[in-house]
Amino acid sequence: MIRKRKSVALFLARKFLPDKSTKFIVLNKFQKNFIEKYQGKSNSVGFICLEGAENTGKTTAVINLMESLWKYVEKDCDIEKILNATIINCSTNQEEILFLFSRDRQEQRISKFSNNLVVIDNIEKMSPLFIEDCKELFQSQKSFFILIYNRPNQKNINTLKPTDSFDNAIPSFELDNFNIMNSVEKDLLLIICILSDITYLVYKKEIYSLLDHLPNRIIKKSLNHLIKRKIINAFAFNDHYIYKSQNLNINQYLIDNPRDDLLLRLIKSNQTDIIYKWSFLLNCSEKSITGELSRNKASIFNQATNTGSYRTMYTLLNKKSEQIQNLFLYEKAILSFYMGEHKESHIILNELLSQSSPNRKEELKLAVIQATHGSSNRECVSLIQTYLAEMECKDTVYGCIARYWRLHIDTEMGIFNYEPFLDIIYMLKTFDSTALTQNTIQRCYTDYIRCCHIVGEKCNDSRSVISNFIKFLSVNPIKKQYYENLYLKANAIHYIEIPNAFLRREKNTEGLVNSAKTYYEDAICCNYGDDKSVAAAELKMIDLQICYSDFDFANAKIKIQKFKRSSLYNEVDVFVAYSCTLLVKLHITAPQNMSNDRGLYFEEDTLNEIESNYYEGLKIYEKFKNTYGVFRLKFLYCLFKLYRGSPSSQVLSEMNILLQKNHNLKRENAIYDALKRDGHEKMYILGLIKSYPIILQ
Secondary structure: OEEOOOOEOOOOOOOOOOOOOHHHOOOOHHHHHHHHHHOOOOOOOOEEEEEEOOOOOHHHHHHHHHHHHHHHHHOOOOOOOOOEEEEEEOOOOHHHHHHHHOOOOHHHHHHHOOOEEEEEEOHHHOOHHHHHHHHHHHOOOOOEEEEEEEHHHHHHHOOOOOOEEEOOOOOOEEOOOHHHOOHHHHHHHHHHHHHHOOOOOEEHHHHHHHOOOOOHHHHHHHHHHHHHOOOEEEOOOOOOEEEEOOOEEOHHHHHHOOOHHHHHHHHHOOOOOHHHHHHHHHOOOHHHHHOOOHHHHHHHHHHHHHOOOHHHHHHHHHOOOHHHHHOOHHHHHHHHHHHOOHHHHHHHHHHHHHHOOHHHHHHHHHHHHHHHOOOOOHHHHHHHHHHHHHHOOOOOHHHHHHHHHHHHHHHOOOOOOOHHHHHHHHHHOOOOOOHHHHHHHHHHHHHHHHHHHHHOOOOOHHHOHHHHHHHHHOOOHHHHHHHHHHHHHHHHHHHHHHHHHHHOOOOOHHHHHHHHHHHHHHHHOOOOOOHHHHHHHHHHHHHHHOOOOOOOHHHHHHHHHHHHHHHHHHOOHHHHHHHHHHHHHHHHOOHHHEEOOOEEOOOHHHHHHHHHHHHHHHHHHHHHOOHHHHHHHHHHHHHHHHHHOOOHHHHHHHHHHHHHOOOOOHHHHHHHHHHHHHOOOHHHHHHHHHHOOOOOO
16 A cells, blocks of 8 residues: 555555566556556556556566656555555455445445555456446545456456457567576565565565575675566565566476476475465476376365365466476366356366276266355356266265265255155265265265254254264264364354243353354364365354353454355355354344333344345355245244234234245244243244354355
8 A cells, every 4th residue: 555645565565466666677668658648646546457467577567657647646646545555466365455435324335445546456367246346436436446357257347338448468588587697586586576476576584494404695795686587577576575577477487397306395394384385386396296196186286275275276287388287187177167168167177077887987976966056056056966866876985976966966055854854874984995985974964963953953863963973973083073172062052042042031041152152162172074074163153142242243243254255256156154143143132222211223224235145145044945045034034023013913923924935944934933932032932043053054
């Protein structure tokens, strides 16, 4: 962030584009024309949308326009729209960008960015929902927004019309001056080039950390030599960051001069970020990828995808040669699914399936089902159904696992036929114990428990489910501690005992809430599971803490919104709708709705939040054909209407209609019976809402 006539602070470091100074760059006529068109006109222009193919100099032109406009600012001219300037790169850290642009209401968001020059590069890498949501902000004329996107991906931003287009590519340069560098300088430049594919601005400390086998003074000296030779630049406003001064191409150099010794060291280092490891892996030679690194390949890919950086991973892979891409066809197929490039993924998968052994084909199909079953995209759903139909009739381990996925997907659509999960566990134990079978057995146990809790039942232990699950977990003490605290203790109290206690007006509810909270904390402190699992566990604890008469509303909202943004980014629709449902409950039960002087009172903003999240969640659940999700939102909204004083007979009639198709939901039927029998005191209804669990399907 650059503040007018003040020193520069790099806000959200490593998430912004570098200063692409003209110091060592010659502008072409298209770039010059673009700058001259807008130079000195920032008061009359509030929106620029610049499109073109990759590598046509769009960013360079915009940065130079900024420098030109900044000269007017430094001369104390009154350029109203440039009190601050922010430069954002959407290639990485989309979740941080979503957070930066999040605001309760559109007018608050516009006010936040008022009188700012905001450059957003690679905006096509954000989701269409984000772009649509921010369209009014971008075109508000209250600030000066410059959007840059690459033309092949313009389908994501069809709601924004370009104001300018670039067509001529800028030249790239081979690393022909390597022969005059020493070994350290070569290593440094290679690392800078590789990291620049992820973030243009490279943090010097990152380099020192990666090359921790070298003395810092040697690294510093070599960096200074590269800067003096004008091969790299120091960032003009903060010399802790560096960037390439030319469009350097290292692909051919690495083919002719493999640097596997350096790259292998970086991949194996604990200091290396997992996304960097993915990039280093892609820059290794074919010999290393198919040889020494073949065992690490799957692990690196799985860990990297757990970060949710699908777009970055996909872009990095597409930049490599066809020979390297052919070594990562499975990974490219999975990333294509995440990116919504389903046709491309189908083509790759069909190619892999045609070349694979029978068992490998089945594994590929199961991998696709696991990676994409949370999406409501029609092509995804159709392909999954095709794969399941092909596999589930077979009397093999893959057929058994396919039957599991059929049941699991049914639960996400509101069908809770959970006893067959135990039959699948029994069958899987008859096959060889592999990572695939063990992972599926674990999922069967947790799905069985979750289904019981959704319908409002304790786990039926006549088939020793709990004891068998504990025995299954015992091979890994940390995993056992995590799942036992989360599923068998915290969830059981939260989803069964606490709602029953509120329903029966028992007095020990706070003690139950405290106990469940302790178990949730113990589970989270185990440091087991990926980021998504931990975030989901935190949301479960937030749902629990709503039971308290006073809870930290602001913190709860931040965490739910963060999970929602992550789910939007990863296109997991069922998680987005879950977040919406939880936000509806959160705003209904917010402590500020109840005050001593006004009693029960809902601010207009609060009602807007309830309404918008209600309809957003409902739309997703209906699209996904999740009957339980639709039912739960409507049932919760009925409780809200009763709480606000709507006629009880009318609301109870609505509840009765909902329950006629959901006789198996014991909790909701018990709530309905209690409301008919015991009256409708507001504090009792509030207690029912607070204790009504929003369980992640």
